[in-house]
Amino acid sequence: MICFLDLDGVLVNFLAEVHKFFALPYDVDNYPYEFGRWDILPPKNMSMSKSIFWDSLDEDFYANLSWTKDGKQILSFIEEVFGKNNICLLTSTTNTPGCSAGKVKWIQKNLPCYKRQFLIGPPKQFCAHDKAVLIDDKDRNISDFQFHGGYGILVPRAWNSEYKSMYNSFDVLYSKLSELSNMESVWKT
Numbered sequence: 579m580i581c582f583l584d585l586d587g588v589l590v591n592f593l594a595e596v597h598k599f600f601a602l603p604y605d606v607d608n609y610p611y612e613f614g615r616w617d618i619l620p621p622k623n624m625s626m627s628k629s630i631f632w633d634s635l636d637e638d639f640y641a642n643l644s645w646t647k648d649g650k651q652i653l654s655f656i657e658e659v660f661g662k663n664n665i666c667l668l669t670s671t672t673n674t675p676g677c678s679a680g681k682v683k684w685i686q687k688n689l690p691c692y693k694r695q696f697l698i699g700p701p702k703q704f705c706a707h708d709k710a711v712l713i714d715d716k717d718r719n720i721s722d723f724q725f726h727g728g729y730g731i732l733v734p735r736a737w738n739s740e741y742k743s744m745y746n747s748f749d750v751l752y753s754k755l756s757e758l759s760n761m762e763s764v765w766k767t
């Protein structure tokens with residue numbers, strides 16, 4: 579079985595960094611948006627169009643993002659379950675010049691052993707098959723991946739449907755992956 583692993587919102591602290599970039603306050607414990615709602619950007623109280631907002635996040639922004647609090651723990655558990663060779667980072671990109679280049683730089687700097695094990699692009703469901711699992715923080719990505727024949731595990735975050743478990747993201751992931759690792763059929767090649 580192989581694992582496709584999302585970056586933003588799973589390993590990378592994207593939303594907090596967006597607020598920092600615009601010098602806006604942000605505290606996930608006092609979450610300023612509607613829980614479970616995905617489409618929250620541009621940040622609250624900013625009078626900025628969506629296109630200007632996304633265009634302002636440049637290569638340097640994406641190259642220098644910080645990790646989520648549980649990102650390293652999540653990654654090391656996933657490595658334990660699948661083995662490093664069976665993990666591919668799978669991250670979307672915006673239309674902004676510099677986004678993809680910044681993400682490649684982030685990987686080279688933070689996860690050099692994955693510098694040849696990543697894919698960048700929005701249609702994650704094209705990677706789906708019956709021996710593949712996607713670990714991601716976006717409901718739609720998970721449902722599309724499952725619809726196309728893959729397995730999907732949603733990492734609970736404030737902005738997705740499992741927000742009630744956002745403080746137990748690792749535990750949820752742990753139990754779902756343990757369940758998956760007990761399904762012999764998916765591990766046979």
Ligand SMILES: [Mg+2]
Pocket residue numbers: 584585586587588714715716
């Ligand atoms: Mg994500």
